[in-house]
């Protein structure tokens with residue numbers, strides 16, 4: 658989502674009736690989460706090369722997109738309009754162990770940034786999304802194709 662500036666994120670209000678994942682979570686914390694987390698990810702020997710190869714010099718644009726994503730997920734602001742599943746389905750080089758590394762960095766950063774009450778909630782949301790992304794990446798539709806023709810019923 659090029660062109661969306663960080664200051665725009667700060668003026669986004671939580672739509673009425675939509676509760677944040679935890680009342681203590683702020684936009685500033687989301688910005689800190691994304692910046693610190695991707696700092697760690699880019700420096701990681703396993704994940705760093707995947708992100709550099711795929712994102713290259715567009716790191717700032719990726720961080721802005723991820724701030725919108727986590728704002729939508731944690732504050733229910735609805736500012737993220739992307740599609741994470743197809744974005745990950747094309748990452749054929751990613752292995753199950755990479756998700757474990759991703760989550761280890763995420764847990765560590767979330768504990769640094771959020772209150773002790775909010776951190777476990779944020780972590781469990783990330784774990785749930787990670788699992789569903791991994792499942793979507795490994796869902797081979799060919800497996801769902803029927804191999805036998807059902808016999809006619811009378």
Ligand code: HEM
Nearest residue numbers: 707708711722726739740741744751755756759783786787
């Ligand atoms: C090993 C684990 C992961 C790797 C290596 C990875 C890598 C990537 C890469 C390379 C992109 C950029 C794709 C592109 O623009 O072409 C991306 C996008 C994204 N990732 Fe991940 N990812 C991982 C796990 C996750 C998890 C667990 C989440 C959420 C909890 C997540 C959320 C997103 C989102 C929201 C985008 C932006 C999609 C879009 O709208 O374009 N990723 N990821």
